[in-house]
Structures are given as structure tokens and as C-alpha cells.
Amino acid sequence: MANETHDAANGAAQGAAHAAESAGMPQLDFSTFPNQIFWLLVTLGAIWWILTRIALPRISGVLADRQGAISGDLIAAEEFKLKAKEAEAAYDKALADARSEAQKIVAQARAEIQKELDAATAEADAQIEARAALSAKRIGEIRAGALEAVDAVAREAAADIVAALGGKADAGSVAAAVSARLKG
Amino acid sequence: MATEEASSGLVFHPMDQFIVKPLFGEGPIHWYTPTNATLWMALTVLAIVALLVWGTRGRAVVPTRTQSVAELAYGFVHKMVVDVTGKDGLKYFPYIFTLFLFIVFANFLGLLPKSFSTTSHVAVTAVLALLVFCTVTAIGFIKHGAHFLELFWVSSAPLGLRPVLAVIEVISYFVRPLSHSIRLVGNVMAGHAVIKVFAAFAAVAVISPLSIVAISAMYGLEVLVSFIQAYVFTILTCVYLRDALHPHH
Numbered sequence: 204m205a206n207e208t209h210d211a212a213n214g215a216a217q218g219a220a221h222a223a224e225s226a227g228m229p230q231l232d233f234s235t236f237p238n239q240i241f242w243l244l245v246t247l248g249a250i251w252w253i254l255t256r257i258a259l260p261r262i263s264g265v266l267a268d269r270q271g272a273i274s275g276d277l278i279a280a281e282e283f284k285l286k287a288k289e290a291e292a293a294y295d296k297a298l299a300d301a302r303s304e305a306q307k308i309v310a311q312a313r314a315e316i317q318k319e320l321d322a323a324t325a326e327a328d329a330q331i332e333a334r335a336a337l338s339a340k341r342i343g344e345i346r347a348g349a350l351e352a353v354d355a356v357a358r359e360a361a362a363d364i365v366a367a368l369g370g371k372a373d374a375g376s377v378a379a380a381v382s383a384r385l386k387g
Numbered sequence: 388m389a390t391e392e393a394s395s396g397l398v399f400h401p402m403d404q405f406i407v408k409p410l411f412g413e414g415p416i417h418w419y420t421p422t423n424a425t426l427w428m429a430l431t432v433l434a435i436v437a438l439l440v441w442g443t444r445g446r447a448v449v450p451t452r453t454q455s456v457a458e459l460a461y462g463f464v465h466k467m468v469v470d471v472t473g474k475d476g477l478k479y480f481p482y483i484f485t486l487f488l489f490i491v492f493a494n495f496l497g498l499l500p501k502s503f504s505t506t507s508h509v510a511v512t513a514v515l516a517l518l519v520f521c522t523v524t525a526i527g528f529i530k531h532g533a534h535f536l537e538l539f540w541v542s543s544a545p546l547g548l549r550p551v552l553a554v555i556e557v558i559s560y561f562v563r564p565l566s567h568s569i570r571l572v573g574n575v576m577a578g579h580a581v582i583k584v585f586a587a588f589a590a591v592a593v594i595s596p597l598s599i600v601a602i603s604a605m606y607g608l609e610v611l612v613s614f615i616q617a618y619v620f621t622i623l624t625c626v627y628l629r630d631a632l633h634p635h636h
Contacts, residue, residue, distance in 0.1 A: 228402055230509045230576065235407040237418035238425075239510040246428040247518075250435055251485045258439035259481055261446060262461045269448050 357381045398590075401583035405507055405576065423503040424511075431492045431505070439488075460488070464621060471625035475632055482522070483628070486515060487621040494575060494613030498606070506616075507576040509568065516568035519624050527631035538634040567623055574616045578609040 229235075358374075358381045365377065410421045438460070442453030450458060464484045468476050490506055497504025505511050527535040539556040541549055582605050589598040 229405040229407060230572070232407070235416050236510045238416050238420055238422055239407065239508055240514050241418045242425045242428050243511050243514055246432055247485060247489060249432050250489055251481060253436060253440065254485055255481045258443065261443050262458055265443065265446050265448070266458065272448055
């Protein structure tokens with residue numbers, strides 16, 4: 204009998220609770236709390252397990268790789284920049300060297316040419332002098348020849364003139380007279 | 388339902404969406420019974436797996452779209468933990484990230500029509516908040532022992548005020564899990580209930596266009612709230628953790 208009343212009371216209480224829950228907030232239906240809490244803990248555990256076992260190591264690894272790749276690329280870029288600068292310096296140096304070499308070659312060539320020119324000039328001068336001497340000698344010869352010829356012509360002309368005037372001129376006296384006159 | 392509407396005109400059942408029901412058949416809900424809450428929590432886990440595991444399967448240095456979203460979420464919470472708690476808080480980053488992901492995905496999945504919002508239940512948010520509260524308190528006592536109690540003793544205040552401040556600090560400390568959980572549950576539940584109320588008004592032809600506009604606007608707001616509440620819950624967790632790691636004001 205006591206049991207029956209107890210059951211009845213229980214049933215009434217449950218009925219009242221159901222009525223309250225259908226009218227009020229399902230959030231305050233405490234009969235669902237153990238269920239929700241259990242499944243929430245399972246869910247959180249599952250998410251936590253997935254994160255710590257798979258997702259987080261993977262993502263942090265990817266991020267670290269990317270950071271590494273970026274900084275590696277930056278270092279490589281810096282190296283390439285340095286290399287480019289070195290290459291530029293080497294190029295500039297080679298250019299300067301080539302320029303000074305060229306100037307040296309030009310100077311050398313100029314000196315050689317000058318030397319050849321000087322030699323040629325000297326030779327030419329010597330030749331000219333030799334020729335001039337030869338010419339002077341010939342001129343002297345010719346002049347001497349001419350004087351002799353004048354002497355002879357004058358002598359012949361004087362002898363002819365004497366003969367034409369009817370005189371008799373011996374060659375010796377005519378020559379002496381002509382040469383005296385010519386020296387005169 | 389139809390006969391009910393016909394007989395009494397407008398019918399409001401804004402809270403029906405929150406009822407926890409067994410997935411298979413009828414009957415009492417035991418702690419192990421798979422319910423609609425179980426289903427939507429499982430979908431939350433699946434969504435997280437889809438984003439963080441499936442989305443990052445390429446491990447690409449130049450990320451795909453999904454992978455960059457996953458990295459964004461990681462970076463967002465990681466930065467939050469570092470900024471608020473400092474480097475030594477990073478040990479608890481997986482725990483905080485778990486909370487953030489669960490709340491943000493549960494909120495967004497709850498916005499799907501016909502879905503069930505797990506975060507609209509006090510049972511869920513209270514457990515989340517109590518977990519944070521208990522963990523943080525435990526960390527505080529393990530790290531600092533009795534010195535952790537200096538958190539309540541404001542040494543920068545005048546000596547006469549300190550006992551008063553200590554009482555206030557202790558009360559506010561114990562109110563934390565309450566505000567922490569009620570904030571989330573209240574926002575999610577209120578938004579969903581309001582949308583449901585507007586939806587009931589849509590049955591009346593004259594005001595239905597207005598009602599549809601209102602639903603759309605509320606929905607937009609709820610999208611915002613879903614993210615903001617997850618963010619707020621997470622950053623408050625970080626703040627509480629900072630108090631436990633560095634109890635000196």
C-alpha cells in the first residue's frame with residue numbers, strides 16, 4: 204500500500220516535471236543534463252585528441268616550414284646580392300685594367316712609331332745631304348767644264364778674230380792674252 | 388500542428404527547437420542515449436576534422452584555400468594566447484583551441500535550418516565554463532601554492548581598502564564561471580528564439596514580408612554573434628589563465 208502511494212506520488216511528480224518542461228525552457232530540463240554532459244565530454248575529448256595528435260603538429264610544421272623557406276630565400280637573396288656586387292666590382296676592375304693596358308699599348312706604339320719616324324727622317328736627311336753633295340760636286344764639275352769651254356771658245360774666237368784681221372797669231376800668245384783677259 | 392494553427396491562429400513554439408530528443412525511437416534519455424545533441428556534437432567534430440585535418444592534408448608551403456583558413460584559425464587563437472597570457476600560456480594552447488573550435492563550430496552549425504544548437508544549453512556551456520574555472524584554479528594553486536591567493540589581495544590599494552577589495556575579488560572570481568557560461572548560452576538561445584518568433588509571424592500574410600526581412604537581419608546578426616561569442620569565451624579563458632599564471636596584479 205505504501206509502495207503504491209509512493210509510486211503514484213512519483214508518477215505525479217514526473218508528470219508535473221514533464222508539464223513544466225513542455226511549457227518552460229528545455230534548457231532547464233535536468234533529466235537531459237547527464238546525457239548532454241557525457242556527450243560534451245566525449246566531443247571535447249575527441250576534438251582535443253584530433254588536435255594534439257594530427258592537426259596541431261601538422262599546422263605548426265607547415266608554418267615552421269614556410270618560415271624556414273622564407274628566411275632561407277631571404278638569406279639566398281642576400282647572398283646573390285653580395286655575389287652581384289662582387290661581380291660588378293670585378294667587372295669594373297677588369298674594365299679599368301683593360302683601359303690602362305690599352306693606354307700602355309698606345310703609348311708603346313706611339314714611341315715605336317716615333318722611333319721609326321726618327322730613323323726614317325735621319326736616313327732621309329742623310330740621303331738628301333749625300334745627294335746635295337753629289338749635286339754640288341756635279342755643279343762644280345759643270346761650272347769648271349763651262350769655264351774651260353769658255354776658255355777654249357774664247358781662245359778659238361780670239362785666234363779666229365786675229366786671223367780674220369789678217370794677223371798671224373801663234374797659239375801661245377793668244378792663250379796667254381785670253382787667260383789674262385778672262386782673269387781680268 | 389496544422390489543426391492547432393487553424394484553431395488558434397498564431398502559434399509560438401520558440402523553445403521547441405531546444406528540446407533534447409533521442410535520435411532513435413522514443414523513451415527516457417539516459418546518460419548514454421544518442422540524442423540530437425549527440426548528433427550535432429558529432430557533426431561539430433566532423434566539421435573540425437574537415438577543416439583542420441582534411442583541409443591541411445597537402446601540408447603545402449603555399450596553402451590551398453581550406454588550408455589557409457585552418458592556418459588562420461590556428462594563428463588567430465595562437466596569437467590570442469600569446470598576447471594575453473604570454474609565452475608560458477602556450478602549453479595550454481591545445482586546450483584553448485579545442486574550446487574555441489567547439490564553440491565556433493557548434494554556433495555556426497546551430498545556425499543551419501532545422502539544426503540543434505548544442506551551445507544553447509546551459510548544461511553544455513556550464514560544463515565548458517566550469518572546466519575552465521577548475522583547470523585555471525588548479526593551475527594557479529599548483530604553480531604558486533598559497534601565493535595564488537594574492538590574486539585577491541590587491542597590494543596596490545590602500546591597506547584599509549584591501550579587505551573590502553578582497554571580498555569583492557573573491558565574489559567576482561566565483562561569479563566568473565556563471566557569467567562565462569550564461570553569456571554564451573544567453574546570446575545563442577535568445578537569437579534562435581527571436582528568429583523562431585519572427586518565423587511564427589510569417590504565417591500571417593500581412594506582416595510576412597516584414598517578418599522575413601527581420602529574420603534575415605536577425606540571421607546576419609546571429610552569424611556575427613556566433614563568432615563573437617566564441618571569441619569572447621576564448622579570450623576570457625585566456626584572461627583567467629593569465630590570472631592563474633601571473634596572479635600578481
